[in-house]
Amino acid sequence: MSIRERLSGNEATAVAMKQINPDVVAAFPITPSTEIPQYFSTFVANGEVDTEFVAVESEHSAMSATIGAEAAGARAMTATSANGLSLMWEMIYIASSLRLPIVMALVNRAVSGPLNIHNDHSDAMGVRDAGWIMLFSENNQEAYDNMLMAHRIAENKDVLLPVMICQDGFITSHSIENIQLETDEEVRKFVGQYKPEHYLLNADEPIAVGPLDVQAYLFEHKAQQAEAMRNAKKVIKKVAEDFEKWTGRKYEFFEKYKLDDAEIAIICMNSTAGTTKAVVDQLRQKGVKAGLLKLRMFRPFPTEEISEALAHLKAVAVLDKADSLNAAGGALFEDVTSAMYVNGKHVPMVNYIYGIGGRDTTEKQIESVYSDLAEIAKNGKVENPYRYLGLRRREN
């Protein structure tokens, strides 16, 4: 029986962590994820969890302590944002290459500079090739639910990769919404006990973790990580199916919102999907066949599934909340177009960089994207594939 509550995204994440009751949490506060370790340390102080809370002096140390704890055989978690993640960067790669199933909440924020504390996805995009599983959450409920599923994915013996649960800074992290919580007992039953096969504190099997990996070995170890990422797809699917049986809430690699009979569609991640759904509903009332593909699983990237889901469309817009500053497209656009090309599907496609540094993205703007798509759909011609949404420019 679910519990009806109202919580912010940060609270929902902290509550999920409390229910999971990990062995170690090491974290350093950074806006907008500060509240997660703040709430969690309250749970520690009140004796509501058995967790060892390590108040570290930097994010590099937060990830290092999390790695040490996980390698020792503990279940370890952390949370961060933007520049905190930047400071973790070295250890982010160590965590995944040592195959430690750490779970981290990433509350997405623009990576400075110029200094900005508001939401975009530049922090997440900066670690997209770091070997972490990355799940994105439209709202507080999804941030909570993804967190409950994370350990089952990360700790699966065919995966053993760290997982990052993303949500939009401020937009969901600080907005209070209605949410369905599960009971502590049910959560602990679903998440299960962490039973690593090899760990440092096992006196019966002394092991070395992270030894020097020279020219003859690193390539193979990286390929093992890539293999684990491929394996993760079926595990993420299975865990979501079990989760649905338990809670009734359905999760897939991506959500198809009125997509199957659509002619034009937007692809985006996190909270923008909520705004886009409202616009899709309005357009549908006017008879426009608009749809949405909301990507949940960004790493591993569901190339075949996405190309199949989009193949029937007349025009598609990919919304990137981070600019790759590469004189070409954003990261999501590149992944989606590459998926289409490799799978032999061609749909006219256009990229919009939007919402940078917390710039508000309105229904009107999303509607303008659908208008552009309707225009493209007429003859399939894309004049300029690399566009901005909501950028101020001098009128010419």
Next chain:
Amino acid sequence: MTEINAKTPMEDLTIGGDIYCAGNAREFKTGDWRSMKPIWLEEKCKQCGLCFPVCPDNAIPVGKDLKRKDYNYDYCKGCGVCAKVCPFKAIEMKEEGVE
């Protein structure tokens, strides 16, 4: 723990290169990193015992009689700390490969 080498396929390597046994540093011979080689001049050595505790690689074997023996060049990296602490000039540093 199974033996691995540069021909082992990726499927047979442990994840992350983890080593599921202890004391394996012995199998990693670091002596070929050496550019300078310490030479023990036994006739000058007073067996004072200052050299072997400072060796970072345990490359100076010590017998049950508590006397040092000649170098274990499989592990000596030629750092020269032993030569520096020797009060009797009984350790000479020579360029590796030059006789």
